[in-house]
Amino acid sequence: MRVGILGGGITGVAIQRFLDHDSLVLEASEKPGGLCRTFFKDGFGYDLGGHILFSKNERVNGLVDELLGDNINQCRRANKILFGGRYVKYPFENDLGSLAPEDAYDCLIGYLRNDFSGEVTNLSEWAYATFGKGIAEKYFVPYNEKIWNISAEQLGLDFVERIPKPPMEDVVRSALGIETEGYLHQLYFRYPKEGGVESLVRALIDQRSQIVCDFRVLSVKRVGKGWEVSNGDDVHRFDRLVVSFPIHEAIRCFADVPEEVRQAVDGLRYNSMRVVLVGVGTESLLDKSAVYIPDPSVVTHRVCFMGYFSDRLVRPGTSSLIAEVTTNPGDGVHELNDEDLTARVVADLDRVGILEAGDVIVTDVQRLTYAYPVYTLSYRKNQATVHRYFADQGIELCGRFAEFDYINSDECLNRAMALAERLNAVN
Ligand SMILES: Cc1cc2nc3c(=O)[nH]c(=O)nc-3n(C[C@H](O)[C@H](O)[C@H](O)COP(=O)(O)OP(=O)(O)OC[C@H]3O[C@@H](n4cnc5c(N)ncnc54)[C@H](O)[C@@H]3O)c2cc1C
Known part of the structure; x- marks a missing residue:
């Protein structure tokens, strides 16, 4: 055969x-x-979006x-969410204590006194039912609407089973500033040393x-x-x-x-993606694995730091990130040429303090037609x-x-x- x-x-x-x-x-x-290809430009290596290797399947x-x-490098996740000018550990509900006190209060009270009732039929309702108003409105819904490029009411429940639900104790502990970890199955991950x-x-x-x-x-x-x-x-x-x-x-x-x-x-429905490499001439982008950005005024929803995964992907004394931008025809971003998109990414990241535009030494863009199946x-x-x-x-x-x-x-x-x-x- x-x-x-x-x-x-x-x-x-x-x-x-x-x-x-x-x-x-x-x-x-x-x-x-x-989608598992890796590209190189001027000594900077990068994947098509932040790829880490983890599985619940031991085989x-x-x-x-x-x-x-x-x-093989064994890495520990150091993902953050940038919210209200502060870095909050990922997942959001496991680090409410890092929020401004008013935000932490809204999230905690919304979680504890969750008055959502009725049937859960879409991702938005699921977010309110699971996390309460504060977490849903400040983080979960805006972030998901960025990555999926569609309203959370139009998203079904097919992928919620892969989102671990936080134990109540963790949410309360985290709001009080006691260290907790969520999404334990991907806390440690593998990544190739080279290539x-x-x-x-x-x-x-x-x-x-x-x-x-x-x-x-x-x-x-x-x-x-x-x-x-x-x-x-x-x-x-x-x-x-x-x-x-x-x-x-x-x-x-x-x-x-x-x-x-x-x-x-x-x-x-599927989402396309632009992956924008930004290399800087300093080591400022090495201390985190990724930053999630729910703020809708920033064009990228997530940046990943290649030098955190492997030091072979950056030149000595430098560091880099890749910005993931989901797009669909007609959304205004899909139509941007590489130069304009890169300028927008760099300006947005400079504005929110992730990098300084003046440090940028290398950029590159990859275009993926098929990046995410949308549920x-x-x-x-x-x-x-x-x-x-x-x-x-x-x-x-x-x-x-x-x-x-x-x-x-x-x-x-x-x-x-x-x-x-x-x-x-x-x-
Ligand atoms: C942003 C992003 C982040 C990700 N992060 C992770 C992660 O952290 N960890 C992880 O494990 N996975 C991650 N993934 C998922 C992972 O990349 C995919 O699950 C995997 O690469 C899919 O492999 P595939 O072979 O099924 O499909 P693809 O990689 O899409 O391969 C399909 C192949 O078919 C070829 N092709 C297309 N049209 C034709 C044609 N007409 N004739 C012949 N060939 C054709 C394409 O060139 C391509 O090589 C991520 C994906 C994205 C987009």
């Missing part, structure tokens, strides 16, 4: 690594890696350790790997019991197919897709329609944008291993 793996992100490359059958990865870019952690070997997160993808590739780059799949045709996959020039034939590139692109490669399925794909209210229904259609065709979907699931690289690895095992059992 010959398996075609369409898309060479971490998922596609990992499926091939664990597959016993003959297989070929077809990747549109000049290099595999997808995945074991795999990452095995793949990276000595090339950024892409080194994990490189470690998955071995002598057995067969990857064709610069091959953008444009059409997929059923021929007999197999499939023909073409980029317009060359054709590859396979017995089984795995799609691991974005479903919005994949659907266009198939003829005769029912209208209902096309509409379901159109209904799956709108119709998300589950549309996703189910699309999954059913591909299952009926006998085609496997695997990966973040192929399955259209908000999963990180750890879960991509987990699903890639599971799929390879399933296919290995088929002759």
Whole structure:
């Protein structure tokens, strides 16, 4: 059996690594890696948004350790939220004592005397029901509206299960200034010493790997019991197919897709992203891992400090950050050219005191069309329609944008291993 793996992100490359059958990865870019690629400019290395390696799945952690070997830094999270000119430890509800007293009071009283009643049907209501008015209005709702680029009332409840609920004791302790930690599953994380997160993808590739780059799949045709996959020039034939590139692109490669399925794909909303690298000629950006910025007047929702993850990603005596900016066509930011966006990012970060514009020595921008699947209210229904259609065709979907699931690289690895095992059992 010959398996075609369409898309060479971490998922596609990992499926091939664990597959016993003959297989070929077809990747549109000049290099595999997808969202797990790392870029370098003038001695500054950076990922496509802050990538850290953590998992609740010990098999995945074991795999990452095995793949990276000595090339691994064990890091402790030092994430902050910038609120009202103060740095509050992440997650917000675990450090209310760092807020101005009035804000801390509003958050605590809102949490303790939560008068939300009624059914919880969207993310906004969930925030009020879970955290109370203060935390919801000061942090949770504005931050989420920035990252998702849509009102919290239009977001469903599909990803709330991944948000740990703080024990009441922690919230009260934190408001009194007693140290607490939340989101313990990601308090410690792994990160490659050398080469950024892409080194994990490189470690998955071995002598057995067969990857064709610069091959953008444009059409997929059923021929007999197999499939023909073409980029317009060359054709590859396979017995089984795995799609691991974005479903919005994949659907266009198939003829005769029912209208209902096309509409379901159109209904799956995704956010694009600009990742802006800012390198400075000082060591001022080394003491935190990331800063979350709910303030809507600042264009980026999160900045991550690459030198905190690995000192090999900055030049001696310098430091850097990457600013994540979610965009959608028509929002005014999506339309900015790289130069104007960089100027806006630097000016905003200077204004809120994260860096000084005069220290900037290097900038760069990467544009991601597919960054975040957005869990709108119709998300589950549309996703189910699309999954059913591909299952009926006998085609496997695997990966973040192929399955259209908000999963990180750890879960991509987990699903890639599971799929390879399933296919290995088929002759
Ligand atoms: C801002 C941000 C922060 C993140 N932070 C973390 C983190 O902290 N930790 C973590 O583990 N994960 C993180 N992730 C998630 C992680 O990057 C993804 O889950 C993972 O990289 C998805 O891999 P994939 O292979 O499924 O998809 P992708 O990486 O999207 O790969 C799809 C591949 O298909 C290719 N392709 C596209 N069209 C075609 C075509 N027509 N023909 C052939 N190939 C095509 C693309 O070039 C790409 O290489 C983050 C993601 C983002 C955007």
